[in-house]
Structures are given as C-alpha cells and as structure tokens.
Amino acid sequence: MDNPKIYIAFRFHVNFNHSYRGNTPDENGFGKDIRIIRHIIDTLNDYNSKGIDVCGTWDADNYFSLQNAIPEHSPDLIESWKKRLESGRDEFQIMSYNNGLISAHTAREFEEVIKRSISNHDKSGIKDIFGSYEPMVRPQEMMFTPIQLKAYQQHGIESISLFNSALPFNTFSNFIPPLSLVERFNPLTLKYEGIEETLTLIPAYNTGDLVDNISLLKWVKKIRKQQLELHEPTDLMVLVDMDADDDFWIGMDFPLVNKVYSSLQGLSGLVDSLDGLDFIEYTTPGKYLKEHDTIRTIEIRQDTADGSFDGYSSWAEKWSNQRLWTGIERSRLLELQTRRVLELVNNKGIAKEVDALLESSYEERIKSFSTTHFGLSTPIMNASRLQIAQNIVRGSVDQAFKAFGVAEIFYNESRDAESFSLVDYKRGQDTDVFKFQSVPSKSLVKLRLQNIPEDKTGCISLVDDSGNEVPHIMVYGVNEQGEKRAQLYFLESFEPYEKKDYKLIETDELENESAKSSQRALSANILENSDLTCRFDDQNNVVGLIFRGHEFIGDNGFNTAITYARHRTDANEWKDVEFNTTGAGQLMVRRQRTELLLKAAGGKKVEVKRQFKIAESLPYLYVDMSLKYPITSFQKYSRERAERLGKAWDGNWIEIMPCELVPTFFGTSHNHLKVWKHNYFGHVSSYQINYADFSKNHELDAFNNQITNGWVAVSDGTKGLLIAQTVETNSSFAFCPMRTRKTGGETNIHLNPFGTYFGRQFKYPTAVTGLGKMGAFMTSDHLDPLAPSYNGKKQCLSLMIAPYKGDEPPREVQNDAMAFAYPYLLLTKSDLIKDPECRNWKP
Numbered sequence: 001m002d003n004p005k006i007y008i009a010f011r012f013h014v015n016f017n018h019s020y021r022g023n024t025p026d027e028n029g030f031g032k033d034i035r036i037i038r039h040i041i042d043t044l045n046d047y048n049s050k051g052i053d054v055c056g057t058w059d060a061d062n063y064f065s066l067q068n069a070i071p072e073h074s075p076d077l078i079e080s081w082k083k084r085l086e087s088g089r090d091e092f093q094i095m096s097y098n099n100g101l102i103s104a105h106t107a108r109e110f111e112e113v114i115k116r117s118i119s120n121h122d123k124s125g126i127k128d129i130f131g132s133y134e135p136m137v138r139p140q141e142m143m144f145t146p147i148q149l150k151a152y153q154q155h156g157i158e159s160i161s162l163f164n165s166a167l168p169f170n171t172f173s174n175f176i177p178p179l180s181l182v183e184r185f186n187p188l189t190l191k192y193e194g195i196e197e198t199l200t201l202i203p204a205y206n207t208g209d210l211v212d213n214i215s216l217l218k219w220v221k222k223i224r225k226q227q228l229e230l231h232e233p234t235d236l237m238v239l240v241d242m243d244a245d246d247d248f249w250i251g252m253d254f255p256l257v258n259k260v261y262s263s264l265q266g267l268s269g270l271v272d273s274l275d276g277l278d279f280i281e282y283t284t285p286g287k288y289l290k291e292h293d294t295i296r297t298i299e300i301r302q303d304t305a306d307g308s309f310d311g312y313s314s315w316a317e318k319w320s321n322q323r324l325w326t327g328i329e330r331s332r333l334l335e336l337q338t339r340r341v342l343e344l345v346n347n348k349g350i351a352k353e354v355d356a357l358l359e360s361s362y363e364e365r366i367k368s369f370s371t372t373h374f375g376l377s378t379p380i381m382n383a384s385r386l387q388i389a390q391n392i393v394r395g396s397v398d399q400a401f402k403a404f405g406v407a408e409i410f411y412n413e414s415r416d417a418e419s420f421s422l423v424d425y426k427r428g429q430d431t432d433v434f435k436f437q438s439v440p441s442k443s444l445v446k447l448r449l450q451n452i453p454e455d456k457t458g459c460i461s462l463v464d465d466s467g468n469e470v471p472h473i474m475v476y477g478v479n480e481q482g483e484k485r486a487q488l489y490f491l492e493s494f495e496p497y498e499k500k501d502y503k504l505i506e507t508d509e510l511e512n513e514s515a516k517s518s519q520r521a522l523s524a525n526i527l528e529n530s531d532l533t534c535r536f537d538d539q540n541n542v543v544g545l546i547f548r549g550h551e552f553i554g555d556n557g558f559n560t561a562i563t564y565a566r567h568r569t570d571a572n573e574w575k576d577v578e579f580n581t582t583g584a585g586q587l588m589v590r591r592q593r594t595e596l597l598l599k600a601a602g603g604k605k606v607e608v609k610r611q612f613k614i615a616e617s618l619p620y621l622y623v624d625m626s627l628k629y630p631i632t633s634f635q636k637y638s639r640e641r642a643e644r645l646g647k648a649w650d651g652n653w654i655e656i657m658p659c660e661l662v663p664t665f666f667g668t669s670h671n672h673l674k675v676w677k678h679n680y681f682g683h684v685s686s687y688q689i690n691y692a693d694f695s696k697n698h699e700l701d702a703f704n705n706q707i708t709n710g711w712v713a714v715s716d717g718t719k720g721l722l723i724a725q726t727v728e729t730n731s732s733f734a735f736c737p738m739r740t741r742k743t744g745g746e747t748n749i750h751l752n753p754f755g756t757y758f759g760r761q762f763k764y765p766t767a768v769t770g771l772g773k774m775g776a777f778m779t780s781d782h783l784d785p786l787a788p789s790y791n792g793k794k795q796c797l798s799l800m801i802a803p804y805k806g807d808e809p810p811r812e813v814q815n816d817a818m819a820f821a822y823p824y825l826l827l828t829k830s831d832l833i834k835d836p837e838c839r840n841w842k843p
Helices: 031-049 062-073 075-086 107-118 126-130 148-153 207-212 216-228 266-273 285-291 319-345 348-368 383-412 639-645 771-779 811-821
Strands: 006-014 057-060 091-094 134-137 159-163 188-192 195-206 236-243 280-282 297-299 419-423 441-449 460-464 473-478 484-494 499-506 517-519 526-528 532-536 542-547 550-564 567-570 575-582 587-598 604-615 621-628 653-663 674-678 684-688 711-715 719-724 738-743 746-751 794-805 825-828
Touching: 006 031, 006 216, 006 285, 031 075, 031 266, 057 062, 062 075, 062 107, 062 126, 075 091, 075 126, 091 107, 091 126, 091 285, 107 126, 107 148, 107 348, 134 285, 148 188, 148 195, 159 236, 159 285, 195 207, 195 285, 207 216, 207 236, 207 771, 216 236, 216 266, 236 285, 319 348, 319 383, 319 419, 319 825, 348 383, 383 825, 441 811, 460 484, 473 575, 473 587, 484 499, 484 604, 526 587, 526 604, 532 604, 542 794, 550 587, 550 604, 550 719, 550 794, 567 587, 621 653, 653 719, 653 794, 674 811, 711 811, 719 811, 794 811
Parallel strands: 006 057, 006 236, 006 280, 057 091, 091 134, 134 159, 159 195, 188 297, 195 236
Antiparallel strands: 188 195, 419 499, 419 825, 441 484, 460 499, 473 484, 517 575, 526 532, 532 542, 542 550, 550 567, 550 653, 575 587, 587 604, 604 621, 621 794, 653 746, 674 684, 674 711, 711 719, 719 794, 738 746
16 A cells, blocks of 8 residues: 555444433533533534544444433434534444443343344434444443354444453453554454354554553554554554543643643544644544455454453442342343243233233333443442432332232142142243253252241151152251241252142151251261262361362362451351251251451451252252441542442452352463353353463453353363352352462462452553553542442352363253252242242342
C-alpha cells in the first residue's frame, strides 16, 4: 500500500441504568448521561460543520435507555442521532435489549434479548428507531462466552468488538499471546474449537490506553512510525471506546496537566491534536470492515468481561450478587419444572393460565439481568438500585411460583395424601437452534419433613409405587430459629425424563431397618465409602480427600478463612456437633462448628457451621456451610462514594474464603492446568492457565473467567476436581473465583466457591508507560475489594465436590452435578413434606 492510513474511530457506550447512581434525571442519576451525550453530539456536529469528518459510533441498551429514560427525559437525543445516521457519518451497533449479563443468559433468553435489541413490539429496537443498524455487537461490559459465536450468527450479527487494553478495564489482551501491530489495529477472525461459526473481532481500546501512551497524538505518531517500517505497510484503525457518560469526553479540569496532555481535554482535544496529520482519517468500525479483510484467526477460550481482574468478579462476588442470582435461578428452575408438570397433566384448560404467569415471570427475569443490578460499583451496590433489582427478582420468582402452584394442584387432584413423585426434566429450554436433552443421573435426594415429632425418628417408611421399601435415612437437626427439623435422604437414579412414585407412611414402631442410626467413634476421624475417603486431624480439620487410592486434596487444602485489616484468619480447630452413620451405613454425616476471631475488629467473631455428607455408591463429598459475618464499624471508605451509593462500609474486609479448596495436583510450563466450565447454553468449554507463557503473570492473585451453570472443574490432564453449586441453597453465575501460586516450576490452584479474592491486578505486556494502569487505580471504583459487602450478612452454601480421573470431567459426573444443581422435580400434597427451599426467595 503506497499511502496507508491510520483511521480513528470513537465509540460511545450508552446506558442510563447505573449501579453507582440512582434512577433520577439529575446528576445523581442519568442526568449526567444526558448532559455529556449532548456535549458529544454538539462537538461532532461542530467539527463536521468545519469540514472535519469525525464520526461517532454508538451502542445502547433498549429497554432502560432507548425505550424509557431517553424518550421521557431527553427525546432530543433520538432526533440528533437520527440526523447523524442519515448524514452517513455515524452508525449504531447492537448491545442488548436489557443491558444484561449476556454471557449468563440461557439460549432462549439470549435469543430473545438480541432479537429485541434489533426490533421489538415496543418499537425500541435499533432498527425500529433508526431504520438500520450495523451488524456488530459491542456487548455490555464486554461479556462473551464461546458458544455465542454460533448464537450471534443466528441473528445476522457478523462481528463483535472487545477491549484489547493495557489496564484493568480490559477483555482479552492477557489471554492470548500479544498481537502484532497490524493485528492490534485490524479485524481478526474469532473462533473456538468445535464450533463451526466464527465472528469478526474488532479490537477496541479504552481511554486509559490513551493515557498509557501519554496522548492520542503521541500514540498515533508512534503507530505511524511502526506502520511505515512494516515490510508491507497497511491501513490501521484505532477504535477508542468509553461510556458515553464519562467525564473524559468533556475534559478533565486539570489546567496545568491539560496543557501537556491533550487526551485530558475531552473529545475536542483529541480531534484538535490530530489536526494537520495527513495520514489520519475518521471512520466507524462498520465502514472500516467494508473495505478491510480480517488479518488472522485467534481463539479466546476464557469467558470475558471488563471487570476487576479482567473477569466477572465485579458482578459475581459481592454478597448481593449471590442473593440476586439465586432468585433468578429459582425463577428459571420453577419455569422448567412447571412446564414439565404441564406435560404430565396435558390439560389445555390450565395451560393458558400457567403460560400467562410464566410469561410474566420471564419478562421480569429479562429485566433483572441488567448488569447494573449486579454492579461494577465497589464494594457495594447503590442502595436504591439494589432495591429495584430485588423487587424485580422477587416479582419473577413469585409469578413462577404461582404458575407452579396451579399446575401442581391439578396434578395432585387424583393423588392420595401420602404419595409423592420425583420427576426428571430437561435442564434448559429449546430454541430453534439450541436443543437440550434429558440425561441419566444419580443424586442424593433430600426431602424436608414437617409435622413429625422427634420421638418418631425411624417411624417413617418410604416405599415405591409397588410397595417395596426404599432404603432411606432420617436426619434431625435444629434450624436458626431453634426449631427442630427433619430431613429424609435416599439415593436415587433416573433415566432421562423418568417419573417415579413413592409413599411416605407413618408407622407405630421402628419397622424399617434402613432408617436405623448407629453412632461412630469420634476418634475415627474419617468419612468414607467404597470410592472416597475424607480424613480429619485431631482438630477436626480436613487433611485429605482420597479418590480410589489417589489423593486430590491434602493437608491445608480445605480452608475457611477471612482476610480482615490485611491479616488472614483461618479456622484451625473445629468442634464436632455430630458424627455418625445413618441408614445402616448408607450415609455418613459429620457436623462441625467454629469461630474466627477478628482481632482488628475488636474481637468480633465469624460464626461458622459446616456439614459433610458421603453417601454409599456416590463418589462425591457433599458440603453444606452456614456463616454469620459480624457487623463491624464503618471505616476506611470514601465518603463521596458512600454518598453516591447510599451506604457506607468497612474497608478492612479484604477477602472471604468460606470453603477454599487447594488440590494436590499441579501445572507446569509443559503441562498447564486447565479450567473446565459449563455455561447456560449447556456448552462445555475450557481454557489453560498459561498466562506466564506470554506475560509476567506467573501468579494470579484472583481470576474469574468461568461462567458456571451448575459446575466448574480444574484438571492437570490426569486428575481433576469438579465443584457443583445448587439453586436449592445459593447460586452465582461465576461462583468460584480462583488464584494460582507457584513453587519452583509447579503451579497450584486455589478454588474459592462463593468467596472473593483480592490482590495484584494483572501485568499487561502491551502497556507502554504504566500510566494507564496507575490512572485506573486512582479513578476506578471497581478495583477495590468486594469483601465489605459481606459485613453483617449471613451466607449459606452447598457444594458437591467430585474428584475424577482424566482431563474433562466424565459425562456421568457432569450429569450428576446438574442433578445436584437443579434438583429433581418434587410433586406432592403430603402434609409431611415441606416445599423445597428453591420454591421461594428473599434477598
């Protein structure tokens, strides 16, 4: 190319729904957005009137912004955008209808919000408003998971744009070897092994990258020099992307600094600084793509987001994130199970009523996915925004529960009072493109019982529909209110879509041998079955998890800890509350409790209870935990930020580790550890922890790039450990943050389900001065610890821990993990059986 150009594109991300500001049309809400967007448009128009063809690229959520806030409070923005699009200078790209956590949507939810972002019955789609759109997606918070290569293509979206940045507001630059000059500033082909479809990827850079390179002018001059030194010089495009409400576009009020750094003088400063450079042209990504082919093919295996540690920590690890997502998951589960009941009853008379309730629940659920309900804000959510989110989620769960109730009553009309059914179902909803299958599975079934006096232990008989006794176990305990509770456990396996019927019968005396309990000696320090052994030391700490003769977790590999005021406090001694075998040895149960003393908090204590279960013929360790975090005084917080968020916090809380697991297997430079993850499309993908191969990230203090529908696993290729969550207790779409530690030439991994890590952000091989990263730490709220959100809260969690041999978890283990995550459908009108916990929700 004789005269290669450097093309400059500015993209403005529009979203009037904020996690750190309220829902009002003033500076405490989205009034700031209106003010800055008007300034951007006026600036673009002004330069165009002077003959400078600077362009704007826009993306926006549809429901909250284009459909509601903007038409009501700033309709002039719509008209201004229309004029600029009609002039051919600007373009509008796709984001998502609901401003949502798009990589955590199910297939049905994803297809719906992308379809609506283009066109919908409220006429708030990009095509509805502007007549056309660029078939490129700029996903909210840069969220992406590999199966979306296939999903986006179904809606005619051919390209995606993600940050390739050099500071911790980034997407993928640390996940692949550094790109060459031409690759950094040109279209790429994005693929994933096993998925036929691809997308064109446009690397984007945020305003922090301008700071890292001192200024846009210095950056493009440097790029120009490198461009002309190429063996075959070619065009390049610098795509600068930032939220449309960012003060950057107006300019920072630092008079002395502004004279030197044009990048701080707003959009006009950027354009003025490039005036007179004959190799500069302005464009949009869509225009550039029409004239430039992709350069090479790359593969991003991680699930991406632009939060802290280049992942999902900002949206998944706050205490409120877990509570909201648990409600969303219960709404989903109730819909799946209700539709299964409709198949069983096959009655058109109730289907219409149930469908209406489920659609109402679905509409609320779509709204609940907004990332601002989960929040980039740190360490807590804006109080009013969180309340709005809780109300939406509660509405979704309540409507789904009503639908289930209508269907269940009809199903049970002809059933007797002692009977109940368990039913298998597909754990996902089909679309035209994505299909789900019911699969065989095994599970330790739990029934919560009521109206049974404690002296009737063992006087409940469980029989199948043929009258044969089903081996079962009764376990008694006390809930948080001091009320006695009873739980019945039994092992069951299901073929796909199978339904099984049972009866609970009260007897006058202890007849069923399977319900007997036998006390074990506390000195045994062991839980085991034919496959699995869990060992304890004299302080009742777990010191070994052995699967078929091989150790998977060793000493110091099973931890409960809190980092407060920079000091880590571990639970080093546990007190046994109960240790016995029940049901003729079918189930071993060990209950323990301890306290963690936070000396720097004036001696306040974290109260912890945990229960281990190992069932015969199931090679899994089940762990239930309850933690009460004390209320500590508010200190070490930003008063200005607290005013915006509507609440203060205690900045001494640094890390939460309810059940940290450290496997005994390691990765090496020749054999990297691999993370396996299962997303809400039912797609299993993986990535290697090989960051040190192409960066200085030899140890990672925290990372969370694994969307987890049900389970996540890590493996060294020959041994692996799968961890599953359950919607019955607590749930998160990225529930297991991780960290690595290197000793010699070996890397081990720490897994922190339902916790949050903190430490050093990543090192960026593409960084030039490091000023961008420094600026991010000075100005970005989202890089602070998330642990303060747990202050004064209670947390419950249940895990299925499954050691396995090999690389990817065996299909049988994956199936059992999903049966644990989404329990079998229970149908009954017995007054002995309480509803499962997953049929209601409270924040």
